[in-house]
Amino acid sequence: MSTVVLVGFGGIGTQDHQTDMYLPAFARHPAFTLVGTLGSADPGGAEKAAKAASDHGLRHFTDPAEAFTAADVVCVAAPIGLRGGIVADAVRAGKHVLADKPLSASLTEALRIQRLAAEHGVVVVPAHHIRLGGALRSARAAVRAGRVGLPWNVQADFLVAGGDPSPLGELVNLALYPVDAVCSILGLDVTRVYATGGPALVTLMLDHPHGVTSTVVCGRTGTLHGLAPAGLATHRYRVSGSHGVLTVDATKPALRVRTAERQSTAWTGPGTVDALLDVLAAGIRTGRPEIGVADAVRTLRVIEAAQRSIDTGAPVHLEADS
Known part of the structure; x- marks a missing residue:
């Protein structure tokens, strides 16, 4: 222990x-x-x-x-x-x-x-615990097993409703979650970033090796009726491949709970933070954690490139930054 x-x-x-x-x-x-x-x-x-x-x-x-x-x-x-x-x-x-x-x-x-x-x-x-949710684990396994053939595009939407806006902008605060999840699903790094948007809402268009692309829409909306502040309003992925399309609602599996005051969701099993501690414990035992510093470096490289792209209006090639 x-x-x-x-x-x-x-x-x-x-x-x-x-x-x-x-x-x-x-x-x-x-x-x-x-x-x-x-x-x-x-x-x-x-x-x-x-x-x-x-x-x-x-x-x-x-x-x-x-x-x-x-x-x-x-x-x-x-x-x-x-x-x-x-x-x-x-x-x-x-x-x-x-x-x-x-x-x-x-x-x-x-x-x-x-x-x-x-x-x-x-x-x-x-x-980077969001990728440990049951739906995203299943999506990663399905894509890696070839269930959609050769993947060529992923569309990701990660929107939080209400709560306190990040003083650094939601690109820094939230975007690493879907970027990390996309890279985890594909098993691919990012080679080029083009981004647009403002502090509350950003769109990242990412190139990966082998001609694979992804688009990530991420940010914070206004308060939505029935959702707790800072609750996930939309968290979904659409993986298109040569032999099919996989659509993932990453807010599931969960139970939807409605009360007189609000609507919320309750996970049907251990949450993603509990799964993160499983990753930590296994990593300490083996020296090879499922999520490590390399994942943080990869996502921070993408986030910083996205900010440069927003500032300049031009795409940023990551090979030159490595």
Whole structure:
């Protein structure tokens, strides 16, 4: 069983995925034991860490070196500007890491973490957990098994309704999820990016090897009746191949729950964050996690290229960036 310390209780804007997602998932996972919390340097970080420790009977650390010494795994969900540095420090201390998404504020930071992880022989798992949903796992298996023949195009829609807009824009905040899912389904990298849109809604047109293309529409809509704030309004994929078309509703399998106040969905099995911790546990055992730093590097490369494309109005070829 691996011991875990939670570092940072922030994110992008008002996010606190540590409290909302990772803390409860680690608390119920049989492969991990929570031992403490550590605040990051952002305003209020220490107070949030102290409260979480008090609420859950954990130790509240104030010294990073002491916190890292007490744990096998460091779960980093610090504000995005601090995240990459904290992940790098944990890796230098020889600790395995689960990192909130995106792994770091820049591709340069992610490449540095990748080098450090290889040098220190530790596992770093970024929170690309959306691809672990049952429908997307099935889609990946079907495409890899040739159920649609040779794939030539994927259309992906990932729309969140309401909630707090990201101060960095939804390209940085949300787009890595569908981009990562598309690359996972196809088993292909991205060679060229053309993107258009604004802070709330973006469209990415991606080229992959062997003439395969994909289009990703991603962003945040206004509040929709019956959906909780920041709920997934649309999450779907259409994979076209030489011998058929596969249409995937990635919000399923789930139960739809209607009350007098709102409509929501409830998963019929373990959620994707629980599956992410399964990936982490298996990665620690084998040294080869299903999701690793290379996935974060790939998606950050695409996201940064997309922003350059939006800024210039021209496509960006990724071979020149590698």
